[in-house]
Amino acid sequence: MESHLRALGVGPDVPVGICLERSPDMVAAMLGVLKAGGAYVPLDPNYPADRVAFMLENSRAPVLITQRSLRDNLKFQISDLKIVCVEDLENSDKSRAGSDKSRAGIEHPTSNIEHPIKELRSDNLAYVIYTSGSTGVPKGVAIEHRQAVNFIFWARSVFSPEEFSGVLAATSICFDLSIFEIFVTLSCGGKIILAKNALELPSLPHANDVRLINTVPSAIRELLRIGGVPKSVRTVNLAGEPLTAALSDQIYNETSVSRVYDLYGPSETTTYSTYALRQRGGRATIGKPLGNTQVYLVDKNLRPVPIGVPGEIYIGGEGVARGYLHRPDLTGERFIADPFNGVAGARMYKTGDVARWLADGNIEYLGRGDRQVKIRGFRIELDEVESALSQHPSVRECVVLAREDIPGEKRLAAYLVPHPDKAVGIVELRRFLGGSLPEYMVPSAFVMLDAMPLTPNGKINKRALPAPAATREETTEVFADATTPTEEAVATIWRDVLRIEKIGVHDNFFELGGHSLLVTQVMSRVQQTFQVEMTMRQFFDAPTIASLAAAIEEAIVDQVSGMSDEQASRMTDDGVVLIGEPNGHAAVNGHRNGVHIETEQPRMNL
Secondary structure, eight states: OHHHHHHTTOOTTOEEEEOOOSSHHHHHHHHHHHHTTOEEEEOOTTSOHHHHHHHHHHHTOSEEEEOHHHHTTOOOOOTTOEEEEHHHHHHHHHHHHHHHHHHHSSOOTTTTOOOOOTTOOTTSEEEEEEEOOTTSSOEEEEEEHHHHHHHHHHHHHHSOTTGGGSEEEOSOTTSTHHHIIIIIHHHTTOOEEEOSSGGGGGGOTTGGGOOEEEEOHHHHHHHHHTTOSOTTOOEEEEOSSOOOHHHHHHHHHHSSOOEEEEEEOOGGGSSOSEEEEEOTTOOOOOBEEOTTEEEEEEOTTSOBOOTTSOEEEEEEETTOOSEETTOHHHHHHHEEEOTTOOSTTOEEEEEEEEEEEOTTSOEEEEEESSSEEEETTEEEEHHHHHHHHHTSTTEEEEEEEEEEEETTEEEEEEEEEEOTTOOOOHHHHHHHHHTTSOGGGSOSEEEEOSSOOBOTTSSBOGGGSOOOOSSOOOOSSOOOOOOSHHHHHHHHHHHHHHTOSOOOTTOOTTTTTOOHHHHHHHHHHHHHHHOOOOOHHHHHHOOSHHHHHHHHHHHHHHHHHTSOHHHHHHGGGGTEEEEEOTTSOOSSTTOTTOEEEEEOGGGOOO
């Protein structure tokens, strides 16, 4: 791959887009770009095409690596962009290997291995990760090899080879937690176990090989809820969101984990900047700086604050990124000269986070000092969401907030005042935002207002904005009630999980504000209620009550068809009644196997 990329002009400081499904080909592409001397730019295939196009154009990437199944979905035109499909690279490599073998008469194991480019320097780019932007558009964080290498060396000094013998790699490469999972692990000869997301862990064939999980608190909380942490796991790294002492203790109490790390740091300082090994019953802190990293807590005049006094976090040292790619203005605002470091050219990054020093030298995180939020570990600038929403012609005024009306369940809520003569529906707004924002940045609730509540000085009074009602918002379908016992049981689960009083059987789960963590709750409840195994993929393919109920009944029929009469009768004790029809035709939904499906309500454990 690297020789092909070099032939296309890839070399030091040349960005290369990678838009691939999560597979070994994705990891190979990342390594191939680096070996060719370039810098990879990760692009999520699920992002809107306009967002992918913006990242490619902004990064000025001359090459995009993708796959045939995705190529046709990339509906944009970028002049001179060379699109390379991994399938074509594989065929090219096989042809070249065969040619080399025929010429030489013998196959040498290392004959086709390319050596890394020699002119690469430590200050060349390694990767560019795009984060949400307060100006309304994403910004690319440019990380050099020296910053990544410093991070890798720190990680190898803290974590053992045994921990790296099985690392769950479940984070999208568009987020820098993936740097730890992939590059740190491979650099020491460890094994990565690929998953689409952390919640897939319990169903992975090699789940019991996982020794270390590196994820966000909201994901580990859900894994704990479903009992999805294998006994083989010894270490859990958590980042991206504040880690409460209660959650840390829960991990120790309910699993075989012996080490829980709290890791803190923005993408602009290379993945993590501080770390704390949490102790059972200990205080919640983000610990102390990594090696070759300096953390300063200062006031608005950049003066260090005393112990116990809140201050903004500034980070200096070897992990500070080059800056924002092709954004010198924004780079100058956030990456400033380090007045506390005597080294010429030393810089520090202004995080916007607030913390305070504890007497023992640890740092206690207090929150944000601006409008950046974290939702399920995703970094979101509320200004970017508001900017996108305000582009809709029917929106006169809007504000977006992160709400936590239910403890531990933070979500985005959009409040808007429409133009009097321009009616707008919630479904239309969701789809409009989905054309430019990734799914995790689209608000889960929309509240229409006649006017924004104001403070005495004329500013929007955010505290006076009402909590979104726990009712069914507008959806694409006319309301239809459940008509079968299975649909009613599924509807009960949805109402409980989504906390919405009235849901129609044709309503879309995601249009009602659902997300991946809530999907796992629905699926675990479905399996508990109906005693049938189903996958999250089945849910994503059928995100309505009617279609999910049909899939459940189909799965039950398939399961029962292989049972003896005695085994089938035992299922009544688990809350599912299966009654064979004498004429061989099912009384429910026309199942051909002659099985009538009912639910025994008192036993549902809903």
